[in-house]
Amino acid sequence: xxxxxxxxxxxxxxxxxxxxxxxxxxxxxxxxxxxxxxxxxxxxxxxxxxxxxxxxxxxxxxxxxxxxxxxxxxxxxxxxxxxxxxxxxxxxxxxxxxxxxxxxxxxxxxxxxxxxxxxxxxxxxxxxxxxxxxxxxxxxxxxxxxxxxxxxxxxxxxxxxxxxxxxxxxxxxxxxxxxxxxxxxxxxxxxxxxxxxxxxxxxxxxxxxxxxxxxxxxxxxxxxxxxxxxxxxxxxxxxxxxxxxxxxxxxxxxxxxxxxxxxxxxxxxxxxxxxxxxxxxxxxxxxxxxxxxxxxxxxxxxxxxxxxxxxx
Ligand SMILES: [Zn+2]
Numbered sequence: 001x002x003x004x005x006x007x008x009x010x011x012x013x014x015x016x017x018x019x020x021x022x023x024x025x026x027x028x029x030x031x032x033x034x035x036x037x038x039x040x041x042x043x044x045x046x047x048x049x050x051x052x053x054x055x056x057x058x059x060x061x062x063x064x065x066x067x068x069x070x071x072x073x074x075x076x077x078x079x080x081x082x083x084x085x086x087x088x089x090x091x092x093x094x095x096x097x098x099x100x101x102x103x104x105x106x107x108x109x110x111x112x113x114x115x116x117x118x119x120x121x122x123x124x125x126x127x128x129x130x131x132x133x134x135x136x137x138x139x140x141x142x143x144x145x146x147x148x149x150x151x152x153x154x155x156x157x158x159x160x161x162x163x164x165x166x167x168x169x170x171x172x173x174x175x176x177x178x179x180x181x182x183x184x185x186x187x188x189x190x191x192x193x194x195x196x197x198x199x200x201x202x203x204x205x206x207x208x209x210x211x212x213x214x215x216x217x218x219x220x221x222x223x224x225x226x227x228x229x230x231x232x233x234x235x236x237x238x239x240x241x242x243x244x245x246x247x248x249x250x251x252x253x254x255x256x257x258x259x260x261x262x263x264x265x266x267x268x269x270x271x272x273x274x275x276x277x278x279x280x281x282x283x284x285x286x287x288x289x290x291x292x293x294x295x296x297x298x299x300x301x302x303x304x305x306x307x308x309x310x311x312x
Contacts, residue, residue, distance in 0.1 A: 003079040004048055005040035007072065009240050009251075017043040020247040023258040026059030028276035030261060031283040031290075032254040033064045033208055034089075034127070034162060034188045034236035037079070038072050041240035042251035052085045054255035059276075062086065062290040063254050066127055066162065066188075068093035070109050073116055080121040084295050087287060089124035089162050090116040094131040097146035098139030106142060110149045117157045121295070123287040125154040126162020127188055130175070133166045144175070151179055160184040160286050162208075169196055181205065184286045189238050193220050194227035201229050206286060208234035211244035211252060214263040222267050230268075234286070235261050235279055 019042055037051050046054070055063065065080055066089040067073030073090035080088035090113050092100060100106040117125055128150035130143050154161040161182045165172040169192050176185065187200060190207040200207055207228050213221045225233070235257060243252035244259040265275040 003038075003075060003082070005038050005045065006075055007039040009039050009041040015249045017041075017251065019044070019046065019251050019253065020243075020256060022054060022058050022255050023262075025057065026258050026261065026276055027273040028280065029059040029061040030235060030257070030276045030280050031062045031064070031287075032060050032237050032239075032257050033186070033234050033283055033287065034066050034210070035063045035239045035254050036068075036072075036241075037063070037065050037086075037239070037254075038067070038075050039240055046253065048079065048083070051253055051255070052083070054253065055257075056085065058255050058258055060254045060257050064089055064124060064162075064287065066124075067091060068127060069096045070112055073113060077116045077119050077122050081119065081296050084290065087121050087123045087290060088119075089126040089160075090122055091126050091128040091150055091162075092146055093127055094129050094143045094147065094164055094166075095134045095139075098135055098142040101139075101142035101145070106146065110146065110153075113150070114153045114156075117153050117159060120293040122159070124160040124162050124186070125150050125157070125182075126160075126186070127164040128161070129164040129166075130168035130172050131164060131166040132168045132171075147172075147175060148179055151176070151182060154182040155180070158183075160186060162186050162188045164188060165191065173199060176203075176205075186234060186286060188236065189242065190224065191221070192224055194223045197224040197228040201227075201232060204232070206232050206234050206282070208236045209260065209264060210236050210238045211242040211248075211256070211260050213267075214245040214260055215248065216245070225264060225267060230275075230278055231282060233264075233275075233279055234283060235264065 067076040076088040186206040239252035
């Protein structure tokens with residue numbers, strides 16, 4: 001395959017770096033609507049083909065590959081162009097926006113994101129949003145500017161928006177209401193409470209749950225899950241991060257998504273097949289079908305500048 005991981009996860013200390021065994025396959029296939037396959041992890045990293053083969057073997061039939069900066073957004077668009085099991089999302093991550101601003105390259109980079117957003121098989125703008133956890137007050141003006149520009153790019157291209165919201169619930173909501181949210185707006189790795197789930201419901205915004213909904217101390221997240229309308233639920237891995245219980249800390253991958261889906265069904269006291277069916281339907285409503293735009297048969301040439309070593 002033309003595109004192999006170009007980043008390496010840096011946090012390795014104290015972690016078990018082996019991939020867990022594949023779970024029992026799901027009775028009905030679903031999609032992982034947010035993953036980072038450009039980041040390799042583990043003692044024996046998986047190739048892109050391995051990742052997708054393993055996913056399909058347990059009923060995760062497709063993924064949305066998400067970029068967070070110029071290089072990984074380009075990588076995502078190029079990989080999705082040649083891979084039928086992958087669609088792409090492109091954006092500058094809110095913690096990257098201040099770096100580009102400081103380097104004087106935010107506008108150029110946003111223009112590149114806008115160009116990538118128009119490519120085939122790019123179905124979402126993300127992840128974008130606000131992060132008050134990792135970015136201090138000095139970076140907030142750039143975060144807001146970047147978030148608003150991404151909302152505009154999503155609307156111009158008729159794409160879904162994938163939001164990264166960390167410790168910024170009220171401000172993310174206020175921004176969406178002030179500038180107008182795209183028709184399909186997804187809170188990736190939803191981290192709010194039941195009250196925030198109700199606000200999302202009121203506006204028809206989607207809630208995508210990741211592996212952290214399985215964590216022992218995540219009662220608030222599970223309350224939000226129960227409070228959300230079923231037709232707004234999505235599921236994701238955010239791999240290689242947020243590995244679901246009982247494998248917390250080990251490398252995450254789309255093939256581990258069944259653990260999260262089963263935990264959700266269990267908490268909602270619903271049948272796994274029924275929840276999987278509903279989430280699959282919702283995923284296609286938000287992003288379209290994975291075969292809506294054909295893949296190109298000749299692999300795209302690797303782009304110079306994607307062989308960067310460090311992770312942000
Ligand atoms: Zn992510």
